[in-house]
Amino acid sequence: MNVNASSVRAYAAMPSYYASSANPAPDRIALKGSHSFDICIVGGGFTGLSAALELVQRGFSVAIVEDQRVGFGASGRNGGQLINGYSRPLDFLAAKLGEDRARDLASVALEGSAIIRERVARFGIACDLVDRSAVVALTPKQMRWLEGQAAVWASYGHPGMQMIEGDGLQQIVSSHRYVGAMVDPLGGHFHPLNYVLGEAAAFEAMGGRIFENSRVLKITEGARPMIETAQGCMTCDTLLLCGNAYLGDAKPELTARIMPVSSQVVTTEPLGGLAEELLPANTCVEDANYILDYFRRTADGRILFGGGVVYGGGDPASIEGRILPGLLKTFPQLRGVRLDHAWSGKFALTLNRMPQIGRLSSNVWFSHGDSGHGVTTTQLLGRLLSEAIGGQMERFDIFASLPHYPFPGGRHFRVPLTILGSLWYAMRDRLGL
DSSP states (O other): OOOOHHHHHHTTTSOSHHHHTOOOOOOOOOOOEEEEEEEEEEOOSHHHHHHHHHHHHTTOOEEEEOSSSTTOSGGGTSOOEEOOSOSSOHHHHHHHHOHHHHHHHHHTTTHHHHHHHHHHHHHTOOSOOEEEEEEEESSHHHHHHHHHHHHHHHHTTOTTOEEEEGGGGGGTOOOTTOSEEEEEEEEEEOOHHHHHHHHHHHHHHTTOEEEOSOOOOEEEOSSSOEEEOSSEEEEEEEEEEOOGGGOTTSSHHHHTTOEEEEEEEEEESOOTHHHHHHSTTOOEEEESSSSOEEEEEOTTSOEEEEEEEEETSOOOSOHHHHHHHHHHHHOGGGTTOOEEEEEEEEEEEOTTSSOEEEEEETTEEEEEOOTTOHHHHHHHHHHHHHHHHTTOOHHHHHHHTSOOOOOTTHHHHHHHHHHHHHHHHHHHHHHTO
16 A cells, blocks of 8 residues: 555644555645636535546536545545445335335446446556445344345345355454344445545546635625635636535535534554454445444554444544444454554435435536445436536436425534434444334
């Protein structure tokens, strides 16, 4: 793995394992003076770069304006797991939205992970991509639910889910905490910051422009929308807002539709052969709890372990204190092992736990609220934005037509009310209900 000193310094404000092992990345200039492009994208993360790559290939002049550095937000801080689907299961969506809508959503549910593989291969992105992911059950009831989910996936065109119980489970995860697993051969894991840096390099190689350290302070809609920063401005024919939980207050009507939620992650020191003993198949894992734990091996032999949520997007008093109990409950073999990195990052939650994509006006588009499943869905939604801007609305409308509602209690009371609801589900997890 390539460790670059300038990249480490550049991402010092996000002191994660990913920042410490980032591939070389250039220092990009801030937006200064006046500029004009066909398309301006606010946000240099997964969604913005996915859309940018598609749009520049369609012949548009495209610029990205990023508040910090490319991948600074959730795109460079997440667990690095390619989990197919959405935060709501397909059978739940069928019950709430109808069978036709569920089938439309299922028809694109695997495309995000396929896009990642396409781009890694096409652009030669060094991001430690590994195939397969697993969801593990802590109770027999959860295992029955996973078996049902495998059948649901098969009914929607993905029959490849593999169910594992008994001794075979130890080949996935060497822990006595779990009773079984559903393994998705089309899932996987990677180094997310290096992936997004690779996308950025590919975008620039095709003529795209990226301005970093350029916080958008004002957005003016109109025939040619304009964004303004502290030192410059940019006009465009089409504006895409892809800042997600890091957009800030530049467009309050968007931030009012989501709630920032933080998740915490740690990595151990390099473990040598012990990491392979704990996760023999090098499959990434998440459990089936409502507030779940997730973990995997890194390319240099660490265990990366994440979980927990803080509604409102703040950090807990101690990240290590929040994550370590779950890590040791899963792998008591790691008691006394040093933790080399601990970090937190925000994702955007919607009330219905489904991503929101749409338009504020005829030439101002947005995408946000992937609700914890953003690694794959952002790749898809960036492509759908590009299709829609190019005049192909059919697949964009699959998501744009989803019903969305504001959080109860508004911006002041949405956090405590959501916490109350989550406590009920957390209690069910603890009781095994």
